Amino acid sequence: MTLAVYVSRCAGRVDATVDVESALAGIEERAAVVRVVDDLFDPAVGEQIVSDVAESGIDAVVLAGHSVDHYTKSLSGGYLEERLVSAGVNPNRIVVANLLEQVALAHPDDPAGATTKAAAMLEVAALCAETNPPVEGIESEPKRSVLVLGVTAEALVAAQRLLNLGFSVTVADRGAGSERVARRPTSLRATASFVRSHPAVRFVDHASLVDGDGWLGDYRVVLDSTDGRTTCHVGGILLARPDDPAWVEELRRHYRVDIDEDGRARSIDPMRHPAETVDPGIMVVPTRSDDVLERDVVAAADSAAMAFMLKLSQPRTVHFQDTSAVDETLCGGCATCVRTCAFGACSLDENGVSHVDLRRCRGCGKCVVSCPVGARDIVSSPHDYLLGAVRSLARVPVDGDRVLGFLCGGCGYPAADAAAAFVGERGSGYPAAFFPVRIPCGGRLDTLYVLEAFKAGFDGVCVYRCREGHCHNLIGNLDMDRRINLLRAVLRSREIDDARLRIVDISPFEGDRFVESVEGVFDSLATLAGAKGGAS
Amino acid sequence: MSKPTLVTVSLGGCEGCHVSLLDAHEGLLDLLGKVELLASPFSGPAEMPAHADVVMVEGAVTTDEDLERLEAARAAAGTLVAIGSCAVLGGIGGLRNLTRLPEVTGRAFGPAEKSDLLPQLLPQVHPVTDFVDVDITVPGCAPETPLIVAALSAAVAGEPYEQPRRNLCDECHREKKAMLTHSAEFVSDNVYALMELEAIDAETCLLEQGVMCMGPMTREGCGAKCTAANVPCRGCSGPSRLDFEQGGKTVDALAAVLPAGALMFLEDLVGTGYRYSLPVSVFPAIHTSKEADDA
Numbered sequence: 038m039t040l041a042v043y044v045s046r047c048a049g050r051v052d053a054t055v056d057v058e059s060a061l062a063g064i065e066e067r068a069a070v071v072r073v074v075d076d077l078f079d080p081a082v083g084e085q086i087v088s089d090v091a092e093s094g095i096d097a098v099v100l101a102g103h104s105v106d107h108y109t110k111s112l113s114g115g116y117l118e119e120r121l122v123s124a125g126v127n128p129n130r131i132v133v134a135n136l137l138e139q140v141a142l143a144h145p146d147d148p149a150g151a152t153t154k155a156a157a158m159l160e161v162a163a164l165c166a167e168t169n170p171p172v173e174g175i176e177s178e179p180k181r182s183v184l185v186l187g188v189t190a191e192a193l194v195a196a197q198r199l200l201n202l203g204f205s206v207t208v209a210d211r212g213a214g215s216e217r218v219a220r221r222p223t224s225l226r227a228t229a230s231f232v233r234s235h236p237a238v239r240f241v242d243h244a245s246l247v248d249g250d251g252w253l254g255d256y257r258v259v260l261d262s263t264d265g266r267t268t269c270h271v272g273g274i275l276l277a278r279p280d281d282p283a284w285v286e287e288l289r290r291h292y293r294v295d296i297d298e299d300g301r302a303r304s305i306d307p308m309r310h311p312a313e314t315v316d317p318g319i320m321v322v323p324t325r326s327d328d329v330l331e332r333d334v335v336a337a338a339d340s341a342a343m344a345f346m347l348k349l350s351q352p353r354t355v356h357f358q359d360t361s362a363v364d365e366t367l368c369g370g371c372a373t374c375v376r377t378c379a380f381g382a383c384s385l386d387e388n389g390v391s392h393v394d395l396r397r398c399r400g401c402g403k404c405v406v407s408c409p410v411g412a413r414d415i416v417s418s419p420h421d422y423l424l425g426a427v428r429s430l431a432r433v434p435v436d437g438d439r440v441l442g443f444l445c446g447g448c449g450y451p452a453a454d455a456a457a458a459f460v461g462e463r464g465s466g467y468p469a470a471f472f473p474v475r476i477p478c479g480g481r482l483d484t485l486y487v488l489e490a491f492k493a494g495f496d497g498v499c500v501y502r503c504r505e506g507h508c509h510n511l512i513g514n515l516d517m518d519r520r521i522n523l524l525r526a527v528l529r530s531r532e533i534d535d536a537r538l539r540i541v542d543i544s545p546f547e548g549d550r551f552v553e554s555v556e557g558v559f560d561s562l563a564t565l566a567g568a569k570g571g572a573s
Numbered sequence: 574m575s576k577p578t579l580v581t582v583s584l585g586g587c588e589g590c591h592v593s594l595l596d597a598h599e600g601l602l603d604l605l606g607k608v609e610l611l612a613s614p615f616s617g618p619a620e621m622p623a624h625a626d627v628v629m630v631e632g633a634v635t636t637d638e639d640l641e642r643l644e645a646a647r648a649a650a651g652t653l654v655a656i657g658s659c660a661v662l663g664g665i666g667g668l669r670n671l672t673r674l675p676e677v678t679g680r681a682f683g684p685a686e687k688s689d690l691l692p693q694l695l696p697q698v699h700p701v702t703d704f705v706d707v708d709i710t711v712p713g714c715a716p717e718t719p720l721i722v723a724a725l726s727a728a729v730a731g732e733p734y735e736q737p738r739r740n741l742c743d744e745c746h747r748e749k750k751a752m753l754t755h756s757a758e759f760v761s762d763n764v765y766a767l768m769e770l771e772a773i774d775a776e777t778c779l780l781e782q783g784v785m786c787m788g789p790m791t792r793e794g795c796g797a798k799c800t801a802a803n804v805p806c807r808g809c810s811g812p813s814r815l816d817f818e819q820g821g822k823t824v825d826a827l828a829a830v831l832p833a834g835a836l837m838f839l840e841d842l843v844g845t846g847y848r849y850s851l852p853v854s855v856f857p858a859i860h861t862s863k864e865a866d867d868a
Contacts, residue, residue, distance in 0.1 A: 371788065373826045527842075
C-alpha cells in the first residue's frame with residue numbers, strides 16, 4: 038500500500054494551535070508522499086495530487102484538515118475525491134482526518150495536547166485508508182425522472198423547471214393534489230397550467246408510500262392510491278411537504294432522511310444547503326413560515342431542481358455499497374441480521390445463508406454487529422479498522438485520564454464539529470485526551486470495541502447516539518442502547534465500574550452539549566476509585 | 574515401519590472428553606489399530622515419554638502441575654491436539670475467574686490450610702493456548718465422539734483437520750418464522766426458562782419461543798443434539814471465531830431479538846454468554862488495572 042497524506046493548514050486555522058511539523062513526524066515514516074498546503078481546494082493542489090498519484094503509484098490517501106462533513110455536505114465538496122478517483126485511487130481508500138474542527142479548534146488553549154492528538158488522528162486515518170477494502174461502484178444511467186411528494190408551490194415550480202429540462206415528473210399528493218393544481222389562485226397560475234398540461238407529468242392523488250428501494254439515479258417507489266398501486270422508477274425524489282409527518286415517516290422507512298427537532302424532514306445543512314439530504318438523490322424544500330416570500334419559495338424549488346439537473350444529467354451515476362458480501366463459510370443462517378435490519382434488506386437465500394438486497398441496504402452496520410460469527414462487514418469502517426483505531430488511540434501518550442468517544446456520523450460527529458464554534462466563543466477547549474472515532478451509526482457499535490477500549494487502556498468510553506426517533510436508520514440508536522446497557526453487567530463482572538461507560542444522546546447542532554458531555558465524563562472519572570486526575 | 578505413537582493427557586477438567594472418545598466403542602479399535610498408545614488415563618498413571626507423534630490434551634490449565642504437564646506434553650508432541658472446551662476455551666471451570674483466588678479456595682476447601690503436596694491453584698483458569706502452540710483444536714463439552722476420532726485420525730495420519738466454522742443454527746432442525754421477518758419488535762414478549770413454557774414447540778426456533786438459546790453464538794459440529802431434544806444450546810463449543818468473544822456477541826446478537834429488559838434481569842447473563850469461554854474473552858478474569866498492580 039502506498040500512502041499519500043495531504044495536510045491542509047485551513048488558511049492558518051490548523052497551525053494556529055497544532056505544530057504541524059511535529060504532528061507529521063510519525064506519519065512521514067509511513068507515507069510515500071506528505072504535503073502540507075494552505076488549502077486543499079486550491080486548484081494547484083488538485084493538480085499536484087493527481088500528479089503524485091501518477092508518479093508515486095498512490096493507492097491510499099489521507100486528506101487532513103476539515104471535517105469529513107465538509108466534503109460530503111455540498112454539491113462540490115466531492116470535487117477532490119472525484120479527481121482522485123479519476124486518477125485511479127479507490128474511493129474507499131480516500132479518508133479524511135479531522136484536524137480542524139475536532140482538534141485545532143477544539144483545543145485552542147492546549148497546543149501540545151492538540152499536536153499529539155493531530156498525530157494520532159493522522160495515524161488512525163492512515164490505518165483506515167490502508168485497511169479499507171477497495172469497493173466497486175454500481176453504475177447506472179440515471180433516470181431523468183423525479184417523483185415529487187406533496188402538491189405545494191415549491192413542487193409546482195420545481196416540476197416546471199424539470200419538465201422544461203426534459204425530465205418526466207410524477208406528483209403524488211396525500212389529498213386531491215391534481216384538483217388543487219387546477220384551482221391554483223393567481224399566484225403561480227401560469228406555472229400550474231404549464232405543469233398540468235405537460236405530457237410528461239403524472240398525478241397520483243390520495244397517495245401513500247408503501248415500499249421503496251434504490252439510490253440516486255435509480256429509485257423504485259411504490260405508491261398506493263385510490264386508483265390502486267403504482268410503482269415509479271425515478272432518478273430522484275423531491276419531498277415538497279417536509280412538514281407532513283405521514284410522508285416523512287413513510288419515506289424514512291425505506292430511505293435515509295434526517296429530521297429536525299419538530300420531526301420535519303431537513304436538509305443536510307439547512308443554513309447552507311437547503312435542498313440536499315443525506316441521501317444524494319432525495320431533495321427537500323425548507324419548511325416555510327407563514328410570511329414566506331414567493332421569491333424564497335421559487336429559490337427553494339430552483340435549488341432542488343438544479344441539484345436534480347446536475348446529478349441526473351450525468352451520463353452515469355455510481356453507487357458505492359457500504360456492506361460487504363457475507364462469508365458463507367461462517368454464516369449458519371441464524372437470521373439475527375434478518376430480524377434486526379430495519380430496512381428489510383437481509384434475508385436468507387435458498388441455502389440458508391444471509392443475503393443483502395443491495396437496493397434496500399442503507400449501510401448502517403446493524404446486521405454486522407448483530408452477526409454473532411462476524412460473517413459480514415461495513416466496508417467504509419471495517420472491523421479491523423475500528424479495532425485497530427481503538428488500540429492505536431490507546432497508545433497515544435496523555436497525562437491523566439484518557440477517554441474514547443464513539444461518534445455516530447448522524448449526530449455525535451457533526452455535534453463535535455459544531456463544538457468548535459462553541460469553544461471559539463468560550464475561548465477554552467475541552468480535554469484533548471478525548472479521542473473521537475466516527476462510526477456510521479450507533480447501531481454499528483460492537484460491544485467488542487468497548488471492551489477492547491477498556492482493555493487497551495482507556496479510562497472512560499463515551500458513545501454518542503441520536504435522540505429517540507431521530508436515527509436515520511430508524512432504531513440504530515435504540516439497539517445500541519440495549520447492547521451497551523446489557524454490556525454493563527459484563528463490565529461489572531470484571532470489576533470495571535460501569536460508570537466509566539456513558540451513553541449521550543445528542544443532536545447534530547448541539548456543540549455546547551457536546552462539550553458539556555465530554556467535560557462531564559472527565560469530571561466523573563475524577564471521582565471514581567483509582568482516578569488519575571489531571572486531565573480536566 | 575512402526576506405528577505412530579499416541580499419548581492422551583488430562584489436565585484440569587472432568588475427563589468427559591476421554592469418556593467421549595471411549596464412546597467410539599468398536600471404532601476405538603480402528604483408531605488403536607493405527608497407533609501405539611504410550612500413555613493415557615485409560616492405562617493408569619504413566620510418565621510423559623520424551624517423544625510421541627501425537628499428544629491429545631484434555632482440560633484447562635488450573636494448577637501449577639497442569640502447566641508442568643502441559644509443557645512436557647508440548648515438548649514431547651509432534652502434533653498437539655487440544656480436545657474439549659476446557660483445553661481450547663478454558664471451559665466451564667473458567668467461570669471461577671470472576672472470583673478472586675482466596676475466595677475460591679475459601680469456598681471450595683474452607684478455612685483450613687491446604688497441603689503443599691497438592692498442586693497449587695493458579696490465580697485464574699487458562700486454556701492451553703495461553704501457554705503453548707496447539708496444532709489441532711476441537712472445542713465442545715464434551716466434543717461429540719466422531720469429532721474427536723476425526724481429529725485424532727487426521728493427526729495420526731499427518732493430515733490437516735478443519736473444524737466446522739458456522740454457527741449452530743446451520744445444523745439445527747428447527748424452523749425459523751418470526752426471525753425471517755424484519756421488525757423493530759422482539760420475537761418474544763419475555764425470556765422464559767424451559768419449565769416456564771406451557772408447551773415446547775419441537776419444530777420452531779427456541780429463540781422465537783422466548784428461550785435463551787446460545788445457538789447463534791456457538792460453533793456447530795455437535796449436530797445440534799440439544800435443540801433436537803428440546804433443550805436450548807448452552808454454547809459449549811464456544812464461538813466460531815475466537816476474535817469475536819461469545820459473551821459480547823450474545824449481547825450484540827440477542828439485544829434486538831429477545832426483550833432486552835428481560836435479558837438484563839436474567840439470573841446470570843454473564844454466566845450464560847461466557848459459560849464455556851470466559852478465559853478466552855477480552856477480559857479473561859477480573860480486571861486489575863496496571864495502577865492497581867503497582868499500588
